[in-house]
């Protein structure tokens with residue numbers, strides 16, 4: 001077995017930001033600067049399928065596909081999605097298969113290949129480290145995405161938004177080409193369904209492959225102790241994320257800690273106990289409001305290996321956010337009017353989600369209410385058990401009558417935003433609807449924006465990922 005040498009532990013990790021904000025271009029820039037560049041694997045099958053339908057004008061996706069070890073499968077994906085010259089912009093994108101416990105072979109292959117493509121591109125042409133980030137909550141994609149990333153020689157896997165206890169053992173098996181059977185939660189029960197994947201169904205691969213390191217993203221020392229208890233669950237290190245971080249945040253420990261504006265309220269109870277984490281001897285990085293050189297210094301003095309930074313890179317030139325969204329956020333940052341909330345109920349996952357208030361996005365109640373609910377991407381659907389005992393899938397952001405029919409609790413759906421469609425819109429891949437409209441974005445960013453404010457003073461026209469790395473390391 002080969003593995004990434006310990007000596008190459010990075011000081012700086014560029015956070016994995018979905019969907020497609022941590023694109024291969026962003027990750028590659030950071031890796032080239034000697035730090036850990038991370039791609040987001042979230043919904044990457046839809047991202048790659050849509051890039052192909054938009055004509056893959058740069059040829060990057062097709063170049064990466066020529067390196068996939070099984071060319072028959074690569075060709076199937078080109079045949080299904082590639083449109084030479086790009087689709088007519090008024091024509092909707094065609095769907096990718098929804099995640100499920102019994103995926104078709106095409107659905108599996110698309111997930112494996114798309115993850116391979118994004119990691120392969122991030123690693124192309126240099127010898128720096130590359131990681132892939134996914135969410136534990138999107139359980140029905142995990143084994144296929146881990147395998148796709150391993151095939152592309154990924155150095156690190158980073159997973160949060162849940163308890164990633166099954167990952168280390170799954171990596172051990174997949175690296176050797178052995179089948180995995182992963183437990184998937186069934187809503188409202190303590191039962192688990194089993195999701196199986198046998199890598200030998202994808203032929204043309206020589207084993208063993210490199211086993212990447214695994215970093216669990218957590219917000220409490222209790223979770224560190226829990227995962228460290230068993231070699232099968234113990235990660236190679238931890239990202240300790242504070243609640244000011246962009247994206248999803250761990251729910252407050254106090255019950256019903258929501259204010260009158262629907263924001264999650266955090267207290268002392270939500271601060272991880274670093275002394276207890278240090279006592280475990282595990283490597284760890286600090287994230288959430290650590291995006292300045294002074295905070296890096298502080299993290300190192302507290303015993304961390306370094307920091308993970310998101311917001312600073314989300315606003316950089318190479319991130320996947322559309323130019324308009326970046327310019328808008330930067331303008332509001334400049335005039336001091338940027339407003340970030342921790343919306344306790346916007347995300348169908350049930351985790352608080354950081355949102356920038358922006359009048360052209362779903363953050364405005366009116367825009368949210370005008371949107372006709374449709375669940376056509378479905379990454380946040382969870383399995384539930386019907387009376388018959390069979391398994392169905394539901395999401396709080398789907399049409400409310402469907403959700404309630406599937407025994408979902410109506411109160412979970414009132415403010416639930418379709419993050420799948422909104423986050424695709426954030427990176428310019430929003431779906432076209434029958435009335436000709438395009439899905440609206442919903443933008444997330446951290447609530448501690450000291451780093452971006454200072455970089456903006458140094459680079460009023462915006463900054464590159466390389467400039468962000470230089471700023472942090474100086």
Ligand SMILES: Cc1cc2nc3c(=O)[nH]c(=O)nc-3n(C[C@H](O)[C@H](O)[C@H](O)COP(=O)(O)O)c2cc1C
Pocket residue numbers: 014015016017018019021040042133134135159160161217241244245246247248287288289290291308309310311312314444445446447448
């Ligand atoms: C736009 C955006 C999207 C994010 N998406 C994810 C994600 O998909 N998975 C994840 O683990 N963390 C996600 N994060 C969190 C970052 O990876 C990182 O841990 C965090 O941003 C660090 O805090 P900072 O924003 O204060 O630098 C996201 C952050 C941002 C700003």
